[in-house]
Amino acid sequence: MPEPSTAPELPVLLDAAKIAARVRELAAEISRDYPGRTPHLVGVLKGAWVFMADLIRNLSIPCTVDFLGIASYGTGTISSGEVKITKDLDLSIEGRDVLIIEDILDTGRTFRYLQELLAAHAPRSLKLVTLLDKRSRREVPVRADYVGFDIPDVFVVGYGLDFDQKFRHLPDVRYIPKLPSQ
Numbered sequence: 001m002p003e004p005s006t007a008p009e010l011p012v013l014l015d016a017a018k019i020a021a022r023v024r025e026l027a028a029e030i031s032r033d034y035p036g037r038t039p040h041l042v043g044v045l046k047g048a049w050v051f052m053a054d055l056i057r058n059l060s061i062p063c064t065v066d067f068l069g070i071a072s073y074g075t076g077t078i079s080s081g082e083v084k085i086t087k088d089l090d091l092s093i094e095g096r097d098v099l100i101i102e103d104i105l106d107t108g109r110t111f112r113y114l115q116e117l118l119a120a121h122a123p124r125s126l127k128l129v130t131l132l133d134k135r136s137r138r139e140v141p142v143r144a145d146y147v148g149f150d151i152p153d154v155f156v157v158g159y160g161l162d163f164d165q166k167f168r169h170l171p172d173v174r175y176i177p178k179l180p181s182q
Helices: 004-009 016-033 049-058 109-119
Strands: 012-014 040-045 064-071 084-087 097-105 125-133 146-150 155-157 173-176
Touching: 016 049, 016 125, 016 146, 040 049, 040 109, 049 064, 049 097, 064 109, 097 109, 109 125
Parallel strands: 040 064, 040 097, 097 125, 125 146
Antiparallel strands: 012 173, 064 084, 155 173
16 A cells, blocks of 8 residues: 555546646536525535535625534554544524535435434435546445546545555555455
8 A cells, every 4th residue: 555655656537737627517406506695504524524615615696504423444454334523513404404424425324324313403405516426336325416427346545545654645546446345
């Protein structure tokens, strides 16, 4: 497994310019869909924070922000299937237009869990914005309302996504061709 200092050896899946352009498009779409409203963006930690920051800077409407910590991978590369909340919401979402901001939609288990958890708090609306959608891995029939990119079944890092807390700093999305467990 390459160390962060050798990250250039990891192949680029989506370069920083392509990501920036798509984030601007998503922000414009969300801004058009919520005229005169103030959506409440809930970033799923830790992977979504870079995407969420860029998305917010490109919105042309006001928004409020909160974070929800979720763990389903630990230090591995395959979801454990068990979702654990590591940080709860600070603000009530009752009656609000809530946009869950995710880094990647994979099996769908985490998002289904979040849908059920947050719907119990009676938001006005609840939608998902994801930077990456790995549809080939879907185990639960869910779909994102706003998708940055559809990607193949590879393990991705960079732009906030990590492998064992490494590679979040990379400005683009790269993939690890051969994982240590392979």
